[in-house]
Amino acid sequence: MTGPRYTTAELMSRLVAFDTTSHKTNIPLIRFVEDYLLQHGVAPLLVPTPDGEKASLFATIGPQDVSGVALSGHTDVVPVTGQTWDTDPFTVVERDGRFYGRGTSDMKGFLACVLAAVPDFKSRSLRVPIHIAFSYDEEVGCTGVRPMIGEFGTRLPRPRMVIVGEPTSMRVVDAHKGPVRWTVDVRGRAAHSSMAHLGANAIATAGALIGELGRIEDELKRWPPDTRFEPPYPTLQVTLIEGGNATNIVPVSCSFTFDIRTMPGLAPRTIEDRLRAFAETQCLPQMRQVAPEADIVITQANNVPPFHADPNEGVVALALQLTGQNQTFAVSYATEAGLFQAAGAPSVVCGPGDIAQAHTANEWIAASELDACMVFLNKLAAWAEQ
Numbered sequence: 001m002t003g004p005r006y007t008t009a010e011l012m013s014r015l016v017a018f019d020t021t022s023h024k025t026n027i028p029l030i031r032f033v034e035d036y037l038l039q040h041g042v043a044p045l046l047v048p049t050p051d052g053e054k055a056s057l058f059a060t061i062g063p064q065d066v067s068g069v070a071l072s073g074h075t076d077v078v079p080v081t082g083q084t085w086d087t088d089p090f091t092v093v094e095r096d097g098r099f100y101g102r103g104t105s106d107m108k109g110f111l112a113c114v115l116a117a118v119p120d121f122k123s124r125s126l127r128v129p130i131h132i133a134f135s136y137d138e139e140v141g142c143t144g145v146r147p148m149i150g151e152f153g154t155r156l157p158r159p160r161m162v163i164v165g166e167p168t169s170m171r172v173v174d175a176h177k178g179p180v181r182w183t184v185d186v187r188g189r190a191a192h193s194s195m196a197h198l199g200a201n202a203i204a205t206a207g208a209l210i211g212e213l214g215r216i217e218d219e220l221k222r223w224p225p226d227t228r229f230e231p232p233y234p235t236l237q238v239t240l241i242e243g244g245n246a247t248n249i250v251p252v253s254c255s256f257t258f259d260i261r262t263m264p265g266l267a268p269r270t271i272e273d274r275l276r277a278f279a280e281t282q283c284l285p286q287m288r289q290v291a292p293e294a295d296i297v298i299t300q301a302n303n304v305p306p307f308h309a310d311p312n313e314g315v316v317a318l319a320l321q322l323t324g325q326n327q328t329f330a331v332s333y334a335t336e337a338g339l340f341q342a343a344g345a346p347s348v349v350c351g352p353g354d355i356a357q358a359h360t361a362n363e364w365i366a367a368s369e370l371d372a373c374m375v376f377l378n379k380l381a382a383w384a385e386q
Contacts, residue, residue: 003039005119008370009099012112013092015075016101022076022140025053029075033057033115033134040118044132045156047148056148058156059132061121062384068129069318069384070159070345071377072336073111073166074138074145077103083361097367104365105353110165113352113370117377128384131159138336141181141302145336149343161315162340163380165351167358167365168331170372172319173349175330177229177261178306178338180268183299184209184275186243189291190252199250200291203243205283206254209296210238212278213258216271226263228330236260236271257301261332264308272298307338313346322379323350331355350376 006014018029030046037044037059044059062068080089080102087093089102099109114132121130136144152158166173186206191199217236225232236258243254262268279296287294309316309328320326333355337347352369 003036003041003119006116008112008116008374009092009094009367011115012099012104012109012370015108015111016092016103017090019090020076020103020136021079022137026075026136027053027055030055030057030134036115037118037132040122042118042122047151054136054144056136056144057132057134058148058151060129060157061118061132062126062129064129066129067157067160068131069380070131070133070162070340071114072133072135072145072162072164072340073107073114073351074135074336075111076136076139076144077106077108078139078359080361085361087362094367098364099367099370100362100364102363105167105363106355106358107166107351107353109353109365109370110167110351110373113373113377114165117374117381120378121381124381124385126381126384127386128160130381130384131157133159133162135336141179142304142334142336142339143302145339149339152343152345158343159340159345161313161318162337162345162347163315163319164335164337164340164347164349165373166333166335166349167353167355168329168350169354170323170350170352170369170376172316172323172325172328173331174309174316174328175228175264176307176334176337176349177234177263177332178304179259179261179334180303181257181259181301182272183255183257183301185297185299186254187293187295188250188252188287189294190245191250193248193250196250198290199252200287200294201250202254203251205287205296206241206243206256208283209275209279210256212275213238216274223263223266226330229263229332231332234261234263234266262306264306268303272300304334305338305342307335307341307347307349309341309348310346315346315348318383319348319350322376322383
C-alpha cells in the first residue's frame with residue numbers, strides 16, 4: 001500500500017494547526033495521524049480517556065511478534081495566553097531557516113519527522129520493529145502516557161527500548177530531574193480581625209509551613225552536587241498561594257502548592273514526611289487550642305520520576321551510534337522517559353529543537369534540526385533492518 005508522502009515541514013504545519021493546548025482535545029490530531037498511518041498500511045491502536053476527549057496512539061511497523069524501538073512524543077502543547085506573538089501561533093511560518101509556531105520545538109517537529117519517515121520504514125524489511133508512541137497531557141504532569149504504558153505486555157507490546165524525542169538539539173540525554181508537586185490546604189477559624197484571638201489564622205499557618213519549606217530548600221542547595229545538571233542540586237519552590245476573604249476577617253482558609261525537582265537518589269517522600277511532622281508538632285497544636293476543627297491537608301498532586309538510563313542497556317549506545325556522538329548529557333527539565341524506564345522499557349532522550357525555545361512566544365525550530373533528525377531516523381531504520 002502506497003500512502004501520501006509529505007515533507008517534514010508540511011507535516012509539522014498540519015500538526016501545529018491542531019490547537020492541542022493541554023486543556024483541549026487532541027482527537028482531531030490523533031485522527032489525522034491515524035488516517036495517515038492507515039494509508040501506509042499501518043494499523044494504530046488508540047488508548048482513549050474514559051470521556052473520549054483525548055487519546056494516545058501506538059503503532060508498530062515491522063514484525064508484530066517481537067519488541068522494537070519506540071519513538072515517543074507528546075501531542076499536547078502549552079498555552080499561548082499572555083504571550084505576544086508576531087504571527088499566528090497555530091500557523092507555521094518559515095523565515096531565515098526557522099519554522100515558527102506553537103509546538104514546533106516542543107515537540108511537533110519530532111512528531112513530524114517520525115511521520116515523514118514512515119514511508120522509509122515501510123519500504124524496508126525491518127528485523128526489529130519500530131513503534132510509534134504518541135501521548136497526551138505531558139505538559140500537565142506526564143499523565144496521558146501512563147494509561148498507554150499500562151497496556152504494555154497486554155494489548156500493546158513492551159518496547160525493547162524507547163527514544164523520547166524531546167528537544168535536546170539532537171544530543172543524547174541519559175538523565176533528567178523529576179518534578180513532584182503537592183497541594184497544601186490549611187483550615188482555621190474565621191473571626192473579626194479586631195477579635196483575632198478568637199480565630200485561627202490560616203494564612204499565618206501557611207506562612208509558617210512555607211518557612212519550613214524555605215529551610216528545606218536551603219538544605220537541598222547543599223545536596224551533593226551533580227554538575228551535569230543546572231543547577232547541580234534539587235530545587236524546591238512555592239508556586240501558587242490563595243487565601244482569605246476580606247481585610248477585616250481572620251482568614252479561615254489558605255491553600256498553596258509547591259514543586260520539587262528531584263534528582264536520582266532523593267526520595268520525595270522524605271520532603272513530604274518532614275512537612276507533615278512540622279504541621280503536626282508545630283502548627284496544629286497551636287491552631288487547635290482555639291479551633292479544634294483546624295486541619296492541614298497535604299496532598300501529592302503529581303509525581304514524575306527522575307530519569308537515569310542504565311548504562312548497561314543498549315539504548316544509550318544505540319543513540320550515540322546513530323548521532324555519531326561519544327558523550328551524553330543531563331537536563332533539568334522532565335520527560336516521559338522515567339516512566340518508560342520504570343515500566344521496563346529502557347529509554348533515552350534525543351530529539352530536534354532547543355529547549356530554550358519551548359513554551360516561549362515565537363517558538364521556533366531550525367530547519368537544520370529537522371534535517372538532522374531525519375538523518376537519525378534513517379540510520380535507525382537501517383540498523384533495524386540489519
